[in-house]
Amino acid sequence: MLVIGLTKLEAKVISEFKNVSAADWVRFSNLLDIELQDARLIKVEENQLFVVKNSDNNQQIISFGSSRSGNGTDFRKMNAEGLGYQPMLMNVKQVMITQNAALIKIEVILKDGFKGKYYWYAK
Numbered sequence: 864m865l866v867i868g869l870t871k872l873e874a875k876v877i878s879e880f881k882n883v884s885a886a887d888w889v890r891f892s893n894l895l896d897i898e899l900q901d902a903r904l905i906k907v908e909e910n911q912l913f914v915v916k917n918s919d920n921n922q923q924i925i926s927f928g929s930s931r932s933g934n935g936t937d938f939r940k941m942n943a944e945g946l947g948y949q950p951m952l953m954n955v956k957q958v959m960i961t962q963n964a965a966l967i968k969i970e971v972i973l974k975d976g977f978k979g980k981y982y983w984y985a986k
Contacts (some may be wrong), residue, residue, distance in 0.1 A: 884954075886978035891938070891952040892981055895969075898940065906983035907962040912969070913943065914985075927951075927969075929958040938944070938971060 902925070911928035924943035930936060938952040954967035957972040960984075969981040 865985060882977070884973050885976055887952060887973075888977065888979040890972075892979070893950055895927070895981060895983075898925075899983050902986070904965070904967070907960050910958055910960050911945075912960050912967060928960060929955055935957075 864927075894910040898916075898939075899914065902916050905915055907913070911926045912918065914925045915926060916923050916925055926941045926943055926945065927938070929938055936953065936955060937950040938955050940949040940951060940959055941947050952971065952973075954970060954974045956974045957970075959970040961968050961970075965985045967985055968985040969983070971979045971981075973979075
C-alpha cells in the first residue's frame with residue numbers, strides 16, 4: 864500500500880511539473896534557500912537584495928536580482944558592485960524585491976506568464 868501511495872504521489876507531482884516554469888521555480892527557490900541560509904540582510908535597494916555571507920573567515924557582500932545589462936533576462940547572484948555572473952533563473956520578464964521590516968518578498972514574472980513569490984525572513 865505504501866508503494867502504491869508513493870507511486871501515485873510521484874505521478875501527481877510529475878504531472879503538475881509538466882509546466883517547465885513551475886519546475887524551474889522550485890529549483891530556483893531551493894537554490895535561494897541554500898544561498899540565504901546563513902546570510903544577514905544589509906538592504907533592499909533598486910530591486911536588489913544585498914546580504915553578507917561568511918566564507919572561510921571572510922565576509923562577502925552578495926547581491927541578488929535581475930541583470931543590470933538592460934535586457935533583464937535572468938535573476939542572478941552578483942557581488943556588491945553588480946559584477947560576476949551566476950544565473951539562477953532564466954527567461955525573467957520582471958522582478959520586484961520588497962522589504963517590510965525583516966520580511967523580504969521576491970516576486971518574479973517569467974516571459975511565459977508564470978508568476979512566483981519567494982519569502983525570506985531576514986536575520
